Amino acid sequence: ILAAVAAAGLLGSGAAASANCDDGERVVKFSHVVAAKGHPKGEAAEKLAARVNDEMNGVLCMEVYPNTTLYDDDKVMEALLLGDVQLAAPSLSKFEAYTLKYRLFDLPFLFQDLGAVERFVNSDQGKDLLLVMDDVGLTGLGYWSSGLKQFSASKPLLLPTDADGLKFRIQTSDVAEAMIGAMGANAQKLAFSEVYGALQTGVVDGQENTWSNIYTQKFFEVQDGITETNHQLLAYLLVTSQEFLDSLDDDTRTQFLAIVDAVTAEANASVAEIEAGNRQRIADTGEEIRELDPEQRAAWVAAMKPVWAKFTDDIGQDLIDAAVAANG
Ligand code: LMR
8 A cells, every 4th residue: 555655646646645635635745844833834834734625625635744754855855846745845045956046045144034034025036036946847835934043052152253163053055054164163964853963962062043943843952052143044935846736727726826825924924923932932941042232243243244245146136135125
């Protein structure tokens, strides 16, 4: 039975290949790496599945696989192209094998807050960027924000020079690698599911992530404290394959995309609240959260901003200008 299910998936068959779905329903598998509950992406994925399964009952059947139970973020892109899954939402930092344009979103201190992100992604330039991977058969359906990133390490970090010689886990992003280098520290690219263990065993000394990831993955338990740098955006591309979209009849596709748009808007509107809640939950454990004074913050900006110049050609100055302008 397992082999038959796998074969049906590989062939992109329209037949149901799941115990939870009814005969004749098209199975839509959504694989992601974070917690299902209490996390902007996990909650958005659940909401999307609930609405699709309710409003498109009998036509589509969505199943969500959180917490790297199906694929990590590297493998999920291949799985999308093979038709083994139909939806994923990897961070924009993880598309380097497919496009260099998303390096924009990784530029440190680019967006002042999530409002600026929202303005940029809803602009013409932001919408055009959904389609930059058309040539490889991947299509962006929307941007799901997750928050700004904070640093944590095995020792207090108040200035970038405090990170000198430390090793930080990063996502598979050359911008992040350059940024960590600019702090005089070393970067190690690791899958998300490996981060807690790497921090615990000292394979790396620190990491950078959102309040929601630091809380739901319990990174704070194995770190000295968190420094509130807000230095970089974490946002996801809700992505599918062109082949999957083309395989839906017009009415099904229209209804599905309308639900995606509504859930995307709703999810982005609740990110700030979820992030603030998880920041508070970390503080409630007694973990030290270090806020930066204006001078300290200026030192982080001065250390990291020079990396922009290295990636301007990949991204395009026009796009960088448009993103900066979204700060208002
Ligand atoms: C990470 O690898 O740190 C993040 O991309 C994980 C996630 O999906 O939030």
